Amino acid sequence: MKTFIRIVILLLVLVLLGLWSPWLQWKIDFAKIFNVEKPDKISGLEVYSLLGDLEVTIDDVAQEGVASATEDSGLIVDAISPGEKSVTIKRKSEVSGAYWEYRDIVTFTEGLNTVISLGIGPEEEFSEGTVITAIEKTSENYNLKLKADVTDFNLEIDGVSHSVDSNEYTQVIGLDMQHTIRVTKKGYESLEFTILPEDQSDRDKLQNYIINVDLKLMLQPVQIN
Amino acid sequence: MIPKQFQLKNTIKHPTSIIIGGLNKLGIEIADSLIKQGGYVVLVDAVTEKNISKLDNFKSTDLVSFLDYTSIPHLEDDIRRLDYVFYFNHESEDFTEEISTQEFLTISNYLDAALSLSSKFDARFLLTTSIKANQVLFATDDTAYKLSMSKSYTQAYSNMEMQRYSEGLVMEYHEKANLNTRIVRLGEIIGDGINFNQKTAFNELISAAAEGDDLYLRNDGLENEWFIHTLDAAYGLIKAQFSKDTNGEVYSLTYENTYTHLSIAYKIQELEDQAGEIKFRSEDTSAPPIKIHKPAPNLTRIGWMPRISFDRAVTQSLAAAKISVLEKATANGVEVSNHNKSVNNFQNFLSLAKGDKELVEKEGDSLKKERIKQAYKTIQLQRKQRKKSFPEKIINAFWSLFIFMARTFSFIGKMSPVEFGMFIIVSVVFLIVYVAVISPTLYISRHAITVSTQLPGLNETFEAKKYDVGYVQAQEISNSFSQIENILPKYKGAAKLVSYDSELDDIKSFISFYSDFSEGLQNIFYALAPFNQYLKDFENNTVLRKSSDGYLSIESPGKDYVNNLAEIENRSVFYEKGIQKLEKAQSSIKDNTLPVLPNQIRNLFMSTNEDILEYANVKQKTKVITVIPSMVGVDKPTTYLFLILDNTRISPLGGEIAGYALITLQNGGIVDIEVKSVDDIEIDKEILSDENLREINKRRFINLQPDDVRVSSFGSISNLLELDQTLSESLWEEYFGVRIDALGTIQLEALQQMSSSLQNLMVQGIQLNPENFLSDITRAQAGNESVAYKHEVITEVFANIFHETLNKINSNTREIMLSIEKMASEDMLHLVAINQGFTDFINQNDLYDNSVYRANTYMVPGILIEDPKVVNSTSYINTTLSLETKVKGDFSVENSLLVTFPSVGSSQEISICLPETVRLSSIKIDEGTIPSERSKVNISEDEICIVGRSLGETTFGFSWEDETFKNTESDSINFTMGIGNVNGARTELDHIIEFERGLQVNVDGQTLEANGLGSKVVLNNDVVKNIIINRQ
Secondary structure, eight states, X not given: OHHHHHHHHHHHHHHHHHHHOGGGTOOOOHHHHTTOOOOOOOEEEEEEEEESEEEEEETTXXXXXXEETTTTBOEEEEEEOSEEEEEEXXXXXXXXXXXXXXXEEXXXXXXXXXXXXXXXXXXXXXXXXXXXXXEEOSSOSOSEEEEESSSSEEEEETTEEEEESSSEEEEOXXXXXXXXXXXXXXXXXXXXXXXXOSSHHHHHTTTTEEEEEEEEOOBOSSOOO | OOOGGGSOOOOSSSOEXXXXXXXXXXXXXXXXXXXXXXXXXXXESOOOHHHHHHGGGSOTTSOEEEEOGGGHHHXXXXXXXXXXXXXXXXXXXXTTOEEOHHHHHHHHHHHXXXXXXXXXXXXXXXXXXXXXXXXXXHHOSOHHHHHHHHSOTTOOEEHHHHHHHHHHHHHHHHHHSOOEEEEEEEOEEESTTOOTTXXXXXXXXXXXXXXXXXXXXXXXXXXXXXXXXXXXXXXXXXXXXXXXXGTTEEEEESOSSXXXXXXXXXXXXXXXXXXXXXXEEOOOOSXXXXXXXXXXXXXXGGTOOOOSOHHHHHHHHHHHHHHHHHHHHHHTTOOOOSHHHHHHHHHHHHHHHHHHHHHHHIIIIIHHHHHHHHHHHHHHXXXXXXXXXXXXXXXXXXXXXXXXXXXXXXXXGGOOHHHHHHHHHHHHHHHHHIIIIIHHHHHHHHHHHHHXXXXXXXXXXXXXXXXXXXXXHHHHHHHHHHHHHHHGGGGHHHHHHXXXXXXXXXXXXXXXXXXXXXXXHXXXXXXXXXXXXXXXXXXXXXXXXXXTTEEEEESSOOOOOXXXXXXXXXXXXXXXXXXXXXXXXXXXXHHSOOOOOOHHHHHHHXXXXXXXXXXXSHXXXXXXXXTHHHHTTSSSOEEEEEEEEETTSOOTTSSEEEEEEEEEEETTEEEEEEEEEGGGOOOOXXXXXXXXXXXXXXXXXXOOOGGGOOGXXXXXXXOHHHHHHHSOHHHHHHHHSSOOOEEEEEEHHHHHHHHTTOOOOEETTEEOOGGGHHHHHHHXXXXXXXXXXXXXXXXXXXXXXXXXXXXXXXXXXXXXXXXHHHHHHTTSEEEEEOSHHHHHHHHHXXXXXXXXHHSSEEEEEEXXXXXXXXXXXXXXXXXXXXXXXXXXXXXXXXXXXXXXXXXXXXXXXXXXXXXXXXXXXXXEEOTTTSOGGGEEEEXXXXXXXXXXXXXSOOEEEEEXXXXXXXXXXXXXXXXXXXXXXXXXXXXXXXEEEXXXXXXXXXXXXXXXXXXXXXXXXXXXXXXXXXXXXXXX
């Protein structure tokens, strides 16, 4: 009887322990234990301004410095924990509410930088820019995905033209070089930018990732015929 | 009193033994042997100087302690290890001596305490009893009875009963508590350790021989005795305690043969010259006659052999007797001279010694009993309550755990190397399986149960608009899904083994969909949660009144809610992201199939899919909340003008304009409010243009002149946008003096709906009951039959409901929001923007739907009642639209409409407006319904309106052709047809569509059969049908 009770108690303890399973949450870093250097699991953000000076807030925490168009200098935040974060970018102005505010949830991927280039105007439709992120591939057969805030636009990738009916475009691009992309649409300012890092070693890191480019085109205030 | 070296030692390293009643030759021999083997011995006996002196036998380095009998109850807490217990219960000077029940209980409790102590430490227990006691008990069973008859009834026990009970108690512990026990019945101990306190025949003979007296034998001297030498007894007891197979057994420890008193006497005579003659003495003893007794199996069974012969034992006993006699003589100061003298002296001494002996005996035996009695009191107290300090509790708990673990795993020590190796291998394998498979499965199950129980509840929270609560719930669910997602990859290896890896990938995909869904929902709830906070913080700063300023006014400036509302704006990105994730997840779930799974798991997945897909139209239901900051004046003050419509006095707008509410909101609070009857408004007729007048008269049989126009006259305009254009910004601003951002209408029936979620609504002293709403309003009119008074009453109703709604907005949020949604969906509440900024805002957010006018062709009916006698209606109007649409071969469309309505008042005007593309000449009015002299066609810039004036008729019918789509060349056309409901009334639409042969007609995705389509529906709203016609 005593043995039976003991067995029952042991089984109960095993079940309760299994339901809790704290060891499943432990992350033992053997590298750290053995003092081996490992790359940190962080992400980064690079912000460049096409117009004026930009201030950046990540999850309501203001970041030091500005991204300046005049000085052609970017704002680099290099220690962001991976995951989704709320990013707000404001253009510096003495008049409150003079410019549109960029606000979005950005997914930061471990070990990679997100690049945002923005030209912020007085309203959203008079602003333009790109947000370039990378997400891990699952089973997709492309590694470049462009998403615009307009439909029916033209796309040139390294001089090769593509006509896009919807607001999305995907294709496979080589990681052996940088690529120039130009987006045009009637009634909007054209947007040209380069994707992929300069160094091949950095490009190689993107082997298993999809490069996401969110585009924003600026509406032309006056129709140019 | 006890020297320090013999105090209890706190050691766990050495095997520990307790010998209870052990401070005698036998106990000391056993202790000595155990100590030499590296053990630690605790001797328990009465602490006296004499006993302490016996400890001189031990060296200072020996691991031995000495405790009093009273220590037994405390040993459980004080001792750290216990392996062996020797309980000496074999000695008694007189087995037939009576003991009281109290003493019996005391001694038995003490033994129980000792057994309990052994049980706690899982120690081996050895009880010694006496063969003699067993022998006597065996002789007769009625001994106890005879004893009881000898004295009083209270003394019913003897020492031999005690012995029997002790054996029984020990066996009970063995059987029930699984204690490792053995019972050893000892023969009378002789030799070095002989106890002259015991009243035995052998002691008497030996003592007599040592003193040179005659040897007196009791009765015939043929009584048998069992004997054992001290040293043999010590060795035997140790063997019994340590041997494996003695658990639960009863043994005798004695010489193989018994000895009669007579044979002992002869032996003594043989060995002792001084011994006198053998004489016989008749004794009247109460002891029963000894029968032939076979004691328990001898310990020789387990390999014990006595080493010291009986002769030698007797010799030693004689020597001990002589020493004892000499010691007593010296102690009494009596010198020993010659033999005879010494004999005499010895005799004298003997008498003295006898007296002393009795004293000593009493001291020894009764001291033991007294100490046991003290210990018993302690045991009793202990059982009641022994308060322990907190550190003691901690230490005890730790030791209890340690001892438990030691006992639980003690089996390892008994394993062979192979068994131990197997045990280790099995343990490691089990550990791996447990950590790799069992525990993740249990962990996932726990999270799966969390999800399956919380997910349905989350939908209820969503419907109840408790976004702040929903956020917490969604977070938990999201966390559970993410935990499951993290754990699933651990099964990859196992899945590959059983070729289930692709199914595992499918499962992972579904879990990731669920995870996306819950994250999306979490984002949405997070974005909308500040709205709940806004409502919680909202304070109603309006106050009811009846004055020329209106029925409501502002009591105080009101709170500033800008922080809450700004947070809604700030979190709008989360809303967008959440909607994206949610819709993507739902789409993925619909597009993917579940893999093959066991039924129960499959059902779990399917029910989760159903729960997720139940979240339909999330965006439509929640989008408006994200724009609330703009609607409640965060950026700048926002002014709303609501027209309160009495739809018992129906009009094309929805009801007669009875009152208005001008509400200005800033930073979420009401900063200004005016609720008045429209009869207070005077229109500046000069501002009215011809265009305005045409709009007003479009649906009228009798045109109004500018002087006749009142505010209520605008009720004949059914299209709110047109009303807005007619009542231009300048008119509103001119009259009200504020810039109006949005114009809305709210029908009386909508107020009735709102009242169902509120209590204590009073108008003119009458309580408003939602079930008898219109009757209560009639009662509130208190017999006043004027339309103007009714306007006042309705306006007051609005004020009350508005005020009470604001009071209850944080407690009855769900009911109020549902009422508003219902009112909007059933066309009882409308909103349209006046200024451009608000127009863009409303259009962008789909807050106003005028799609019926955007259809390629439409018909919008309306009914106008202006009879001043119609003031006491207690019901709303029901109408039926019977529409027949015929599609011709050339794609032209012929419609005939019959409007059925009740007769209310002396007259009413029924109007139907059609687009200007309708050919005027094709319009034919059914004279059987309303004669042509009371019907007309009004033409405006963009519409043609057919109006009939009923003076009691209840139907109005007409037909018309629409040649907009006429096309003989094209093979197919596609157009939309808008059918408006009668604003302010309950409308039933009975629509039949017929078409000529050779055509195929599809209406809203449904291809019609050859005999056309008939449908009867209750219209809550305008409908727009999408019609595709193909030539076959």
